[in-house]
Amino acid sequence: MRFPIVIHKDACSGYGVTVPDLPGCFSAGDTLDEAIESAREAIACHIEGLLMDGEPVPPRLSLEEHQANDDYRGGVWAIVTVDISRLSSKSRRINITLPERVLAIVDQAAVRERQSRSGLLARAALSYVQRQSEGSVSGILTDRPEPSGSYRVGPPGKTPRRAGGGD
Numbered sequence: 001m002r003f004p005i006v007i008h009k010d011a012c013s014g015y016g017v018t019v020p021d022l023p024g025c026f027s028a029g030d031t032l033d034e035a036i037e038s039a040r041e042a043i044a045c046h047i048e049g050l051l052m053d054g055e056p057v058p059p060r061l062s063l064e065e066h067q068a069n070d071d072y073r074g075g076v077w078a079i080v081t082v083d084i085s086r087l088s089s090k091s092r093r094i095n096i097t098l099p100e101r102v103l104a105i106v107d108q109a110a111v112r113e114r115q116s117r118s119g120l121l122a123r124a125a126l127s128y129v130q131r132q133s134e135g136s137v138s139g140i141l142t143d144r145p146e147p148s149g150s151y152r153v154g155p156p157g158k159t160p161r162r163a164g165g166g167d
Contacts, residue, residue: 001060003060005018006018019042036080085123091118
């Protein structure tokens with residue numbers, strides 16, 4: 001997940017970092033690089049705490065929305081990426097069914113990425129959910145062809161229609 005951070009520097013101190021999307025998540029560093037790396041660690045720790053407590057990760061706002069907030073005026077902005085799929089949490093065995101073709105593609109990708117099948121699927125699921133929450137995925141492409149042979153496309157939660165054709 002990508003998180004905007006705002007960095008402030010006072011004349012007599014190091015760099016202070018605030019993570020606007022995670023209330024209560026702060027960090028600091030003596031150099032700009034240390035401050036950014038400390039922010040990455042603080043974000044991971046904060047999210048891990050939320051997950052362990054069964055709390056949701058708060059929704060994220062756009063960088064522009066944060067920049068309009070007077071509380072962050074005068075700060076330097078950066079984007080920090082945190083791989084939340086690597087955060088520790090209790091694993092649970094599930095049983096899923098996938099077409100053989102899809103499973104073969106997943107297994108090839110897992111080998112290429114040097115991950116387990118479960119790890120790759122978890123990372124892919126989290127990435128998908130992240131994109132959905134950011135609104136960057138406008139529809140879902142399913143692998144069930146319509147009678148015309150085209151794929152179905154539709155926004156989440158709506159009944160899909162045939163791509164390129166009307167019903």
